Amino acid sequence: MFCKNCGAQIPDGSNACSNCGTVFSAAGAAPAVVDAGDLAKNKGIVVFYSVVTAYFWLYYIACKDSEYGKFFANNAMVLMLFPIVCALVNIIPILGQIVYAVAMIFYAIVWIMNFFNALKGNMKPLLLLGKIKIIN
Numbered sequence: 001m002f003c004k005n006c007g008a009q010i011p012d013g014s015n016a017c018s019n020c021g022t023v024f025s026a027a028g029a030a031p032a033v034v035d036a037g038d039l040a041k042n043k044g045i046v047v048f049y050s051v052v053t054a055y056f057w058l059y060y061i062a063c064k065d066s067e068y069g070k071f072f073a074n075n076a077m078v079l080m081l082f083p084i085v086c087a088l089v090n091i092i093p094i095l096g097q098i099v100y101a102v103a104m105i106f107y108a109i110v111w112i113m114n115f116f117n118a119l120k121g122n123m124k125p126l127l128l129l130g131k132i133k134i135i136n
Helices: 036-051 053-062 067-089 095-120
Strands: none
Touching: 036 053, 036 067, 036 095, 067 095
């Protein structure tokens, strides 16, 4: 594996980079490290389907053995369900419509961030939605 901060090679399962000291997989720490082979094999699929989140299930089929693919499949499913849940709030007159408009702006920002994280190979959790795990 390689450190996402400095690019140094680190042993598999390591909690920190011995070169720069970046800590991995702790709350608020750097994004999870992606295995270089996993990234090279699945990056095209993940980036493509991060654009079309409704096809989250294709991530899972195409990348079923990939932690990178599963991570972004989960993000895609959360991003697909978020507007559906927000649409229920939109039913409430005036206040619901204001909340819905703000939620859709938030959705657009999170979607763009997810796309660029997929493009860079960063497994960063979604802003405010990252703790939702649907696909393990």
